[in-house]
Amino acid sequence: MTIDTAKNVSASLASRPFGFSRYMICMRGILNREALRFLHQRERFISSLVRPLVWLFIFAAGFRQVLGVSIVPPYKTYVLYEVYITPGLAGMILLFSGMQSSLSMVYDREMGNMRTLLISPFPRWFLLVSKLLAGVAVSLAQVYVFLGIAWFWGVKPPLYGYVTVLPALFLAGLMLGSLGMLLSSAIKQLENFAGVMNFVIFPMYFASSALYPLWRIQEASPLLYKICQANPFTYAVELIRFAFYGQLHWTSLLVVVGCTVVFLTAAVIAYDPSRGLMSRKPTTGGTT
């Protein structure tokens, strides 16, 4: 085999500018890897669908008779409870997917895989945003498969709603993925992730408008109502709910975009080698 000297061959690679196309190659590579990993982990795909479907098929069926939903925007008439909670269940998929990405980042960091990403010559913020987008893309696929199944269960928003909801799902996915990324930077060990489930996912999901309209919660507990109003997940769900009917809920949009910026900025800082949490603790793989 003919071997060029490192000095000669590297001179060409090292001198090449890092233009836009190279950034896109890098992002595509990260997206591909996330998609491949997802395809190889069928259990993850199935469990991501089973969870909301159980809520739709069992929980919603049981509550349909107990919990009446009055006419509230964006609905123009009485709707079945299944229809009401579908945006919340779409949000649930995004929430769990965002936290799953967080879990995988902690796992990758413990196993060392994260290092291969972080030693890339591309800026770290770009690598993290690419990883975030890859996670969101995978979760969007899950949501649409769920919506397809829900269609046969009688949850039938207008057809254009499947298109108009896409940007809302994307933004909500970005916000929740950014939160997951931020949490992953603070979680030192995989074992601590159970705490995230208890202290982040469940409170976020239950203290929101995903399962019950806010006016119902206000009637039951003014304090819980205030907590729900302070919960960013509430706004993600409402953004999705309105988008299903081609409407834009401005307050939700502003909150979701604002929270995404805050969470993502904090995550990038946390993963920055000079400012963040990464340099404060030794990683595994070596003793010191």
Added chain:
Amino acid sequence: MSGRGFLGGHHPARKMEHIHPSPSGNEPAAIAVQGVSHSYGRHQALKNVSFSIPPGCIAVLLGLNGAGKTTLFSLISRLFAVQSGSIRIFDRDIGREPREALRRIGIVFQSRTLDLDLSVRQNLAYHAALHGLGRTETRQRIESVLQTVEMETRIKDKVRSLSGGQMRRIEIARALLHEPRLLLLDEPTVGLDIQSRASIVAFIRKLVADKGISVLWATHLIDEVYAGDHTVMLRQGAVTAAGLLRDVLTHTGSANVEEAFDKLCREAPISLEATA
């Protein structure tokens, strides 16, 4: 760059002169570490570490577990930021020009970092993307590096199906994919059987001879060091010696690398009588 003084507890302190040859001509040092210290909270992992490695040679970073080898690698690869001092890769400061410095480095970490569920090709293609290599170039480079590590027949196999030694070869191939000028190997032979270890050591040495790549090899396995190698000895986060191994042996009055390692890397020389 200066060699650090020998500070062995049972030996009289003596100064080691700087014994690295200066980089010849205009060729900058493959790696120049100057006055680097690093702490995790109160624990100081590295103390004023300085050394440099000329281009095109193999340098062995020797030290016991906990000596600071992995921390030093994390700083060189910018997983951590340099808290004080500077690190330059072919004259590119890792803190100020991280992109240019990282483009010149290929790294094999101590822990396995391959995705077990993906194929060899998919793992390598992911790494190529992380360095911005286009599709055609990626395909060519993957074929080339797999030939180099003699693993071209396993390109479609899942990494999970490979042996430990084969995985290491793939990791080395991955580190070579973007044609780096400096290869960092963090204890690449740990956990391998004797045959696989010998194979990896021979392969790396051939790589340096054939391709002119510079290698910084962290290890605590002293049988992997040859007399003509450059060595950097670490003890408790401080450099105790740096230079050609034969010069280190001369300066420390050691008969062999084991003796020099005992003097320079262990907290106290091992008493053979005590262990007998």
